[in-house]
Amino acid sequence: MDCADRHCTANPAVTVCPGERENSDAACADGIDNDGNGFIDCDDFSCTRNPWVTICGAQENSFAACTDGIDNDGNRFIDCDDFGCSRNALAGACRQNEAGFCFDGEDNDADGLLDCADPDCANAGACQALPPPPPPPPMPAFSTEEMQAFVDANCAPCHIGGGMSGGMALDDVVAATVGVMAGESDLNRVEPGNPELSYLFLKVTGRAPVGGRMPLGGAALSDLDIERIAGWITSLAE
Numbered sequence: 001m002d003c004a005d006r007h008c009t010a011n012p013a014v015t016v017c018p019g020e021r022e023n024s025d026a027a028c029a030d031g032i033d034n035d036g037n038g039f040i041d042c043d044d045f046s047c048t049r050n051p052w053v054t055i056c057g058a059q060e061n062s063f064a065a066c067t068d069g070i071d072n073d074g075n076r077f078i079d080c081d082d083f084g085c086s087r088n089a090l091a092g093a094c095r096q097n098e099a100g101f102c103f104d105g106e107d108n109d110a111d112g113l114l115d116c117a118d119p120d121c122a123n124a125g126a127c128q129a130l131p132p133p134p135p136p137p138p139m140p141a142f143s144t145e146e147m148q149a150f151v152d153a154n155c156a157p158c159h160i161g162g163g164m165s166g167g168m169a170l171d172d173v174v175a176a177t178v179g180v181m182a183g184e185s186d187l188n189r190v191e192p193g194n195p196e197l198s199y200l201f202l203k204v205t206g207r208a209p210v211g212g213r214m215p216l217g218g219a220a221l222s223d224l225d226i227e228r229i230a231g232w233i234t235s236l237a238e
Contacts, residue, residue: 012052022046025055048073049088060084063106066093102127139224141231148173150225154215165216178236184210193237195230204229 003009003017012024020034021027028047033040042048042056051062058072059065066085071078080086080094092101092108101108102121111118116127142150151160151170158165167183170176177189182199185208191197199208204221206213213220221229 023050023052025053028053029055049084049090051090061088061091063091063093063104063108066091099124139227139231141235142228144174144232147229147232150229154218154221158216184208190233190236193234195233198233201226201230201233 009017009021009023012021012027020036022034022039022041022044023046027034028041028044028050031040033044035044035046037044037046039045047053048056048059049061058074060072060077060079060082061084065072066079066082069078071082073082073084075082077083085091086094089100092098092104092106095101095108097109098107098111098113098115098118098120102115102118102124105114107114107118109118109120113119115121116124117133121127151173155163155170157163159168159170161171163169168176168189177200178192180189181187182189185199187197187199187202189198189200195201202208203211203214205226206220215221
C-alpha cells in the first residue's frame with residue numbers, strides 16, 4: 001500500500017515517498033549510492049529491474065521484454081526463467097494473477113481478462129472507483145451480400161452449384177428462402193424479422209423438429225456466425 005508498494009517507490013513520477021531512491025535515469029547515472037544499499041547506479045537492481053529506467057542497457061524488466069522470447073540482458077535466461085522477470089515486483093508478465101498490475105493494459109496472468117475486468121483486481125482501490133466495463137457491442141448482421149457469400153462457402157455441395165438437397169438450392173439465398181415454405185415444416189425457410197420462426201435458423205442451431213443440425217456432416221457454426229445470421233433475418237423486416 002502507498003509508499004510500501006514498489007510501484008510507488010520505483011516510479012520517478014511519484015514524489016511523496018520519503019527517502020532517496022535509485023528510480024530514474026538521473027539517479028541511475030550520478031555515481032552515487034542514492035538509496036544507501038551498497039550498490040551504485042546500474043549495479044543496483046533498483047535501476048536494472050525498473051522499467052522506468054532506460055539507461056542501463058537492454059534488460060528483462062517489463063511486460064514486453066518478459067514475453068518476447070529473447071534473452072534481452074544476455075544472462076542466458078529468457079523471459080520468465082530470468083529473475084529480472086519472475087522475481088521483479090514491477091514486471092507483471094510472470095504473475096499467477098492480475099493483482100498488483102490492474103492498470104497496465106496487459107493480461108498478466110493470461111486468463112483473457114485485463115486489469116479491472118479481472119476478478120483478481122476486485123480489491124484494487126483504483127478499480128473500485130471505476131464503473132463496470134460496458135458489454136461488448138453486438139456483432140453486425142450479415143448483409144445480404146455477405147449472407148450469400150457465407151452460404152456459398154458453407155453450404156456447397158448440398159445446396160450450391162446444382163445441389164438440391166431437401167429441394168432447396170441456395171444459389172440465390174433470398175429467392176430460395178425469404179417467405180418460402182420449408183418442405184419439412186409449416187414454417188417459412190426465412191421469416192423476415194423473426195429468426196425463431198425461420199426454419200433455416202432452427203436448422204443451423206440444431207433445433208429444427210426434423211433432421212440434424214446444418215451444415216450436415218460439417219462443424220457446427222460458431223456463435224458469432226449464428227448471431228450474424230439472426231441479425232440478417234431480423235434486418236429483412238426493415
